[in-house]
Amino acid sequence: MRAQADADDQELVTSAYLARLLRQSIHQQPELAFEEHRTASMVASMLRMWGYDVYQGIGRTGVVGVMTFGSMSQDAAHKTRGFGFRADMDALPIQEQTGRTYASRRPGIMHACGHDGHTASLLGAARLIAQRKAGGACEHWSGRLNLIFQPAEENGQDGGGAMAMVRDGLFDRFPCDQIFGMHNAPTVALGRVQLRPGPMMASSDRVDVLISGKGGHAAFPHSTIDPTVAAASVVMALQSIVSRNIDPFASAVISIGKLIAGDKGTHNVIPQEARLELSVRSLDPKTRDLLEQRMHELIKLQCESFGCAATVNYRRGYPVLVNHPASSALVEQVARECFGDAMVDGQTPPIAGSEDFASMLEVRPGCYFLMGNGDAPGTCMVHHPGYDFNDDLLPASIRMWTALAQKLLAHG
Numbered sequence: 001m002r003a004q005a006d007a008d009d010q011e012l013v014t015s016a017y018l019a020r021l022l023r024q025s026i027h028q029q030p031e032l033a034f035e036e037h038r039t040a041s042m043v044a045s046m047l048r049m050w051g052y053d054v055y056q057g058i059g060r061t062g063v064v065g066v067m068t069f070g071s072m073s074q075d076a077a078h079k080t081r082g083f084g085f086r087a088d089m090d091a092l093p094i095q096e097q098t099g100r101t102y103a104s105r106r107p108g109i110m111h112a113c114g115h116d117g118h119t120a121s122l123l124g125a126a127r128l129i130a131q132r133k134a135g136g137a138c139e140h141w142s143g144r145l146n147l148i149f150q151p152a153e154e155n156g157q158d159g160g161g162a163m164a165m166v167r168d169g170l171f172d173r174f175p176c177d178q179i180f181g182m183h184n185a186p187t188v189a190l191g192r193v194q195l196r197p198g199p200m201m202a203s204s205d206r207v208d209v210l211i212s213g214k215g216g217h218a219a220f221p222h223s224t225i226d227p228t229v230a231a232a233s234v235v236m237a238l239q240s241i242v243s244r245n246i247d248p249f250a251s252a253v254i255s256i257g258k259l260i261a262g263d264k265g266t267h268n269v270i271p272q273e274a275r276l277e278l279s280v281r282s283l284d285p286k287t288r289d290l291l292e293q294r295m296h297e298l299i300k301l302q303c304e305s306f307g308c309a310a311t312v313n314y315r316r317g318y319p320v321l322v323n324h325p326a327s328s329a330l331v332e333q334v335a336r337e338c339f340g341d342a343m344v345d346g347q348t349p350p351i352a353g354s355e356d357f358a359s360m361l362e363v364r365p366g367c368y369f370l371m372g373n374g375d376a377p378g379t380c381m382v383h384h385p386g387y388d389f390n391d392d393l394l395p396a397s398i399r400m401w402t403a404l405a406q407k408l409l410a411h412g
Helices: 002-028 037-049 076-080 115-134 160-167 227-245 286-304 326-337 357-361 391-409
Strands: 053-058 061-068 082-088 143-150 177-183 198-201 203-212 250-261 274-284 309-316 322-323 366-372
Touching: 002 037, 002 115, 002 391, 037 053, 037 061, 037 115, 037 143, 061 115, 061 160, 082 391, 115 143, 115 177, 115 391, 143 160, 143 198, 143 391, 160 357, 177 326, 177 357, 177 391, 198 286, 198 326, 203 227, 203 286, 227 250, 227 274, 227 286, 250 286, 274 286, 286 309, 322 326, 322 357, 326 366, 326 391, 357 366, 366 391
Parallel strands: 082 143, 082 177, 177 366
Antiparallel strands: 053 061, 061 143, 198 322, 203 274, 203 309, 250 274
């Protein structure tokens, strides 16, 4: 028993070391949404080397690696229990300023959200699971493990890479009874696991508003219909939706990211039109519906009161991320067994960030959990030019994925 435990520990160390090398290689060559060709090829090559059946080009640049456990025919394997583990692969259009020796070699593109680490973590787990299967440690496992390497989480449009894979037949080709995803959490103690059943991350919608008036000379406002005044009124009135239409115990955010009216150097001209760009977030599908309804109503009527016309383009982005209770309980149990009660928060507060894994959770039950990226002084949040995934998280994340696979496939 002790010898087997020592061997398992050594394999974990080896897998984590390899994952670190892979992570830093991916970090040096970041790729934007739906352009992850090099990353996808590397992922596919590693999975094939470790004995996985590999499928590429799913959702354009997505990769799925499948390993079947137990003695069963091909048809039986397709119908047996299946579980999905998902990692995202894409980078962001940000100029890196970390100063790392392995910093991005592509100007204006960097892994500023840790997707390089997510990919490396799941690859490390893939290797460890394959090694254990080859050594006979998985003889009591039964089912199919689908490792899903997803493109374009940062795309923010049309469901992102998650929905692209779903539309491409992901769950028809690779049936999953449950689906799981992980994200690193900057400023949280290294390896600490955070999750909650129910709504965990907000929906994210974009609203573009065009307010049309009648331009003219600034000295003769009575001869114009000023869209700037209407826009200013809309900006102020929108907050009444949150304070007066949304349940005080619900969460909603309406943020104005951009207001444009007039052209440079035209201080004495009342413009013909004004434009607004907004971000809208909520943690409940019904609240989301109400926000959309009230924004259409309020913007239209507010502009009409100034004699202006309004065109509202409300574009739904990622939905609310809702964790399934049973899947969440399983993740929490595995995390406590791996790291102890003090390192697990099973009721972490929901956050206003959004995540396209929510689209997968609308199709299959599952759980999305966070793992602390470290809370040392000066730690950067994601989407910052100084951010970097913490390689010291790799052993814990690999252990978590491997233990979750064992819990799902060895029992039930």
